[in-house]
Amino acid sequence: MARVVSERKDALPALAEVFREHGFAGASLALISAASGLGKGSLYHFFPRGKEEMAAAVLEEIDGWFETRLFRPLRESPDPGAAVAAAFEDVDAYFRSGQRVCLVGAFALGDARDRFGTAVNAYFARWIAALADAFIRAGRASAQAQELAEEIVLEIQGAIVLARAMNDPAIFQRALNRMRARAQG
């Protein structure tokens, strides 16, 4: 494997932040280059198809992070209740109480949804499915588990929007606490 000067993977966090802050359309190669510290030569070397490939790689990495950190524990942990509680903790930390945008949600609102439609759809579908799985294994009926999971993912997205709009992390915290109560009860 090549580990000469830098690796494609190392650039992904910086790319993700640029897409988060400026959206797909607003993320120019100049911004991406400045944020990642990579020149155009390196960027097109790692991502020959340009911005589209960069965004796809970022989405894939995000998906991978959620899969290993949230979805798999929710599906496989022997203690589904603890997995749900840990998932809320991880969500709070990851989105920094609503001060960090969900890139997939932001893409869903814009025209990037058409470009990355299947990735966006799959991300939310698996999130809901993993949560519902944990709820079922915790003893809930299937239909109720499914609905509660959908509610929670929906409210997390709404909490990010509203907390950012009002610039108030407490909104995110309150929402998360309401969800915790419902998930346990």
Place this chain on the structure above:
Amino acid sequence: MARVVSERKDALPALAEVFREHGFAGASLALISAASGLGKGSLYHFFPRGKEEMAAAVLEEIDGWFETRLFRPLRESPDPGAAVAAAFEDVDAYFRSGQRVCLVGAFALGDARDRFGTAVNAYFARWIAALADAFIRAGRASAQAQELAEEIVLEIQGAIVLARAMNDPAIFQRALNRMRARAQG
């Protein structure tokens, strides 16, 4: 008053759609010109400060629509329960069951939030305040009314994100029905 060929106000709906679909950064003057049918000459005649002034005018019109159609009835209707029910109907129609993006919410997620921060903040603050007012006049305690109002606005935003991400208006409908039940109970 001049009503020669067209008016500034007539362009706002088309501008709003462009900003909704492409975001602030993605809404180029070429797109805006094509969508509105106005050339650059007319656009800069009506909006001398360019895109920024266009977006501000669109936000103001949206704010005005919500103020007259939702917020004022919620605050002033003699039957607050009916006003809340009507508000849900209007929200469903306006956002087309989640297939139409909330421009203010979309701005809140991107870097347009910094540019239009006060407008974004005020829009959601007045929405929550109007809903809370109706709940209080319907007999709820102040703190509970405030929290329920915040929940509902938050969930509407989340419902838009998730319904669009999954391309499924039924998600929006289910969320709205849950909110209706809680608002009445």
Place this chain on the structure above:
DNA sequence: CAGCTGATGTACTAATCAGTACAAAATGTA
């Protein structure tokens, strides 16, 4: 009809955009 005001189209500038080409540099390997 004459003249005024506001609306429009076109041509232009300078900057920035995505993307390509390629030589130089850096690194790993023999």
Place this chain on the structure above:
DNA sequence: TACATTTTGTACTGATTAGTACATCAGCTG
């Protein structure tokens, strides 16, 4: 050390960007 591979910087192209300038056109009013 010599060679091959990967990474990087720079220079370039053509398209698109926001914004300005200004002449022309449309419609209203006297």
